[in-house]
Amino acid sequence: xxxxxxxxxxxxxxxxxxxxxxxxxxxxxxxxxxxxxxxxxxxxxxxxxxxxxxxxxxxxxxxxxxxxxxxxxxxxxxxxxxxxxxxxxxxxxxxxxxxxxxxxxxxxxxxxxxxxxxxxxxxxxxxxxxxxxxxxxxxxxxxxxxxxxxxxxxxxxxxxxxxxxxxxxxxxxxxxxxxxxxxxxxxxxxxxxxxxxxxxxxxxxxxxxxxxxxxxxxxxxxxxxxxxxxxxxxxxxxxxxxxxxxxxxxxxxxxxxxxxxxxxxxxxxxxxxxxxxxxxxxxxxxxxxxxxxxxxxxxxxxxxxxxxxxxxxxxxxxxxxxxxxxxxxxxxxxxxxxxxxxxxx
Amino acid sequence: xxxxxxxxxxxxxxxxxxxxxxxxxxxxxxxxxxxxxxxxxxxxxxxxxxxxxxxxxxxxxxxxxxxxxxxxxxxxxxxxxxxxxxxxxxxxxxxxxxxxxxxxxxxxxxxxxxxxxxxxxxxxxxxxxxxxxxxxxxxxxxxxxxxxxxxxxxxxxxxxxxxxxxxxxxxxxxxxxxxxxxxxxxxxxxxxxxxxxxxxxxxxxxxxxxxxxxxxxxxxxxxxxxxxxxxxxxxxxxxxxxxxxxxxxxxxxxxxxxxxxxxxxxxxxxxxxxxxxxxxxxxxxxxxxxxxxxxxxxxxxxxxxxxxxxxxxxxxxxxxxxxxxxxxxxxxxxxxxxxxxxxxx
DNA sequence: CTGAAAGCGCTAACAC
DNA sequence: GTGTTAGCGCTTTCAG
Numbered sequence: 080x081x082x083x084x085x086x087x088x089x090x091x092x093x094x095x096x097x098x099x100x101x102x103x104x105x106x107x108x109x110x111x112x113x114x115x116x117x118x119x120x121x122x123x124x125x126x127x128x129x130x131x132x133x134x135x136x137x138x139x140x141x142x143x144x145x146x147x148x149x150x151x152x153x154x155x156x157x158x159x160x161x162x163x164x165x166x167x168x169x170x171x172x173x174x175x176x177x178x179x180x181x182x183x184x185x186x187x188x189x190x191x192x193x194x195x196x197x198x199x200x201x202x203x204x205x206x207x208x209x210x211x212x213x214x215x216x217x218x219x220x221x222x223x224x225x226x227x228x229x230x231x232x233x234x235x236x237x238x239x240x241x242x243x244x245x246x247x248x249x250x251x252x253x254x255x256x257x258x259x260x261x262x263x264x265x266x267x268x269x270x271x272x273x274x275x276x277x278x279x280x281x282x283x284x285x286x287x288x289x290x291x292x293x294x295x296x297x298x299x300x301x302x303x304x305x306x307x308x309x310x311x312x313x314x315x316x317x318x319x320x321x322x323x324x325x326x327x328x329x330x331x332x333x334x335x336x337x338x339x340x341x342x343x344x345x346x347x348x349x350x351x352x353x354x355x356x357x358x359x360x361x362x363x364x365x366x367x368x369x370x371x372x373x374x375x376x377x378x379x380x381x382x383x384x385x386x387x388x389x390x391x392x393x394x395x396x397x398x399x400x401x402x403x404x405x406x407x408x409x410x411x412x413x414x415x416x417x418x419x420x421x422x423x424x
Numbered sequence: 425x426x427x428x429x430x431x432x433x434x435x436x437x438x439x440x441x442x443x444x445x446x447x448x449x450x451x452x453x454x455x456x457x458x459x460x461x462x463x464x465x466x467x468x469x470x471x472x473x474x475x476x477x478x479x480x481x482x483x484x485x486x487x488x489x490x491x492x493x494x495x496x497x498x499x500x501x502x503x504x505x506x507x508x509x510x511x512x513x514x515x516x517x518x519x520x521x522x523x524x525x526x527x528x529x530x531x532x533x534x535x536x537x538x539x540x541x542x543x544x545x546x547x548x549x550x551x552x553x554x555x556x557x558x559x560x561x562x563x564x565x566x567x568x569x570x571x572x573x574x575x576x577x578x579x580x581x582x583x584x585x586x587x588x589x590x591x592x593x594x595x596x597x598x599x600x601x602x603x604x605x606x607x608x609x610x611x612x613x614x615x616x617x618x619x620x621x622x623x624x625x626x627x628x629x630x631x632x633x634x635x636x637x638x639x640x641x642x643x644x645x646x647x648x649x650x651x652x653x654x655x656x657x658x659x660x661x662x663x664x665x666x667x668x669x670x671x672x673x674x675x676x677x678x679x680x681x682x683x684x685x686x687x688x689x690x691x692x693x694x695x696x697x698x699x700x701x702x703x704x705x706x707x708x709x710x711x712x713x714x715x716x717x718x719x720x721x722x723x724x725x726x727x728x729x730x731x732x733x734x735x736x737x738x739x740x741x742x743x744x745x746x747x748x749x750x751x752x753x754x755x756x757x758x759x760x761x762x763x764x765x766x767x768x769x
Numbered sequence: 770c771t772g773a774a775a776g777c778g779c780t781a782a783c784a785c
Numbered sequence: 786g787t788g789t790t791a792g793c794g795c796t797t798t799c800a801g
Contacts, residue, residue, distance in 0.1 A: 094554070095778055106788045111780060119786065136547065138554035142496065143778035145487035146793045153537075167523040174519045178512040181538050190557070191538035192498075195530045202481065209439070209483035211794095212535070389513075440794055451772045456796060464770065488794035491777050556778095 094137045102135070103128050114139060154184045154399065155213030157194040159203070159224050167195055171372060172388075176219055176241065179392035187400065189214075198224065208235050215403045217241070217395055220252070237403040239395045243286040244410060251402065253395045255386030256412040257286050261293020262300070263417045264338045264366040264384055269301035271423065273336035273364055277309045279324065279348055280340025287340050290368060294338055308332050313344055320344040324351035335363055336423070342367035342374045342383055349379050349422065364423035380420035387414045439482045447480070448473050459484060490556075498535040499744065500558030501525050504543045504569050512540055516717060517733075521564055521586065524737035532745065534559075543569065553580050560748045562586070562740055565597070582748040584740045588631040589755060596747065598740045600731030601757040602631050606638020607645070608762045609683045609711040609729055614646035616768065618681035618709055622654045624669065624693055625685025632685050635713060639683055653677055658689055665689040669696035680708055681768070687712035687719045687728055694724050694767065709768035725765035732759045 096114075100107045105128070113120045113128035120128075132138075145151045156177060158167060167173055181191045192213050196203050204227045207216065216235075218228065220242035228240055232250035243254040268276050276298065282291045291310075298305050309332070313323035324337075324347060337352075339345035345367030349359050357363050359379060367374055370385035391413030401408040445455045450473070458465045458473035465473075476482075490496045501522060503512060512518055526536045537558050541548050549572045552561065561580075563573065565587035573585055577595035588599040613621050621643065627636045636655075643650055654677070658668035669682075669692060682697075684690035690712030694704050702708050704724060712719055715730035736758030746753040 097778080107778090108780080108789080109787060112787090115780085121786075124786095133547070136550045136554055138551050140491075140778055141555045141557045142487050142490035143793090144780080146485070146491050146777090146795085147779045147781090149793070151487065156538075167527055174523050175513065177522070178519050181540055182512055185540045191540075193501075193526050193536035193538050195526055195536075202478070205481045206483050209481055210486045212486045442794080452795080453772060453797080454770090457771090460796085466770080469770095485794055488777090489796080491779085491793090492795045492797085494777070 099132050099137050102131050151214050153190040153192050153213045155192045155194050155216045156180050157218045159198045179388050183392050183396040204231050215399045239399045245285045252410040256415050257289035258293040260384035260415040261290040262297040265294050265297025267417050268336045275334040276336040277334050279311050279313050279337050280344050281312045317347050320347035321351050324348045328355045337365045339367050342369050342371045346377045360423050366423050370418050379422050382419045382423040384415050385418050444477050444482050447476050496559050498537050498558045499529045500537045500539050500561045502539040502563045524733050528737050528741040549576050560744045584744045590630045597755040601760050602634035603638040605729035605760040606635040607642040610639050610642025612762050613681045620679040621681040622679045624656050624658050624682050625689050626657045662692050665692035666696050669693045673700045682710045684712050687714050687716045691722045705768050711768050715763050724767050727764045727768040729760050730763050
């Protein structure tokens, strides 16, 4: 295997530019130019060279090209996960987002490098960046990564994150329009005659704060006043939320609707309401947030606020390419819509 | 910006091995060896170099490494699509498969290059292979690509395809166990007391042939004889299948169950049965194949044969790595299971 | 044990 | 217009 193969196609399947050059009787540079469609090379010769390359199945080696050009024509899609287990599968949101991003990236003739990374040791993001395998990064964020993202944002520009805006955020973030979602939910409830609308859930994250702001705006637009007694701070866990709702019910305050911070909390509320003998949506209409699997397949089909991931993905990739071009594109919001189901019909 | 930066970290973010070498006061080769954990370098020096690299956020440039090593540590996941539109999203099977493959590949410390390719001009597969961006390929096949796959299979070994086995197949294929699926379906119907089981669907593809073989085996195992009058060749389109079933009903042949080649055909049969006044599953039990969205969310929750994609993906990646190691691993079957729902309860 | 040097396959500035 | 040449950043003989 050390003796050089002198045939035209040494080691079939590992053609290089030099081989094509020899076949065409020109220099390597000419082939390089021809294959790049460089008009310096006369069209006839260009076509001829392209033809030879094609019939022999030659394609430019991307590693070599990337090394030389310092450019990979690849976008990294980074999925930070908390542990090793197959979360990519379990989470339909993640899967849908990956699919939509892949569609958008492919559309621009870039490749997609899927980067499922277990976020244990520090520097995971730096490592991805410094490996220089991608020209830009889309990170499908979780709030836990806020610090890591912020720390690279200063020096690494071509990065866009799917995340809710946070106060001290230096990276470019795109996320669902939480405030608008809250507003939509309340507007819907008000439009169907509800007047005493509970907000259920803690406002301990940027997202929740915005959802609550939307709730307030919705009330104002509907001509309803905010009754502090109707703001119930339920923790974000099924059992605890259920208990919070039960406790609220015990206080016997009049209300005819619940806007919950999340589907999880909404369904906990539905359960508590049923136990208290209130019918949904008869006595109380319920709206959740996220349009998760729970909303569709939970105990009761739940009206919920859905983020438009198609637009979200497109926005992220748009911004990313602008940042890759040197522009300092800011973050943005992805539109939301209300999916009306049984729980508020 | 043309004046050379003489500081230790020129153009922050584009460190190279030479920079680390200078900082450590050793040669590039030593750094390379140290970073590769080569025991030739004394442990103390090795740790020292790794430390320097780490604190400066240096990571080996993958393009350069790949070029030199002729190895990318990347697996290409190829999704051939018939047209441009966002099919990746529309098809939950595709999405789940991508997720499972990504999990398996990441587990082996390889990267995933997602290759959504619109199959229009010939040579699409050769182009992917020759770009040398991946050490191996998983193709999520559609039967239409049989020729393209076969034509590269002879010279390109590290490739595994998700597809049903075909007669003249030279590539390594992994697919659901169609025969076993057919057998399971019939066994279930027989076990719930059905005796006159119709096979509905044409046997014009390798998959269908196997499903029919499973049907025969299932009958034999249940001590039932194959009645040719119960084998109904319905085309694979909703309307045509519906018509075929209606025609069969008009012939007034006694039967108490239908095993359909696919969920689509099964639901067409359910519709025809309803129109003929037969109840499902009261008068007739129906079983489909694929456990597609239709089965779960169609007019009636449908009992169906489900392929185990988790095992399928793992099998594909196992085989792929064996092929990458030079072994000539053969194709395999992924297990199937029966998901029992309303239509045959 | 360590370093110098060659070369992976390509592009582009610089000659001609 | 085309070819020669110098790297892109790395790994690995080969020499010491």
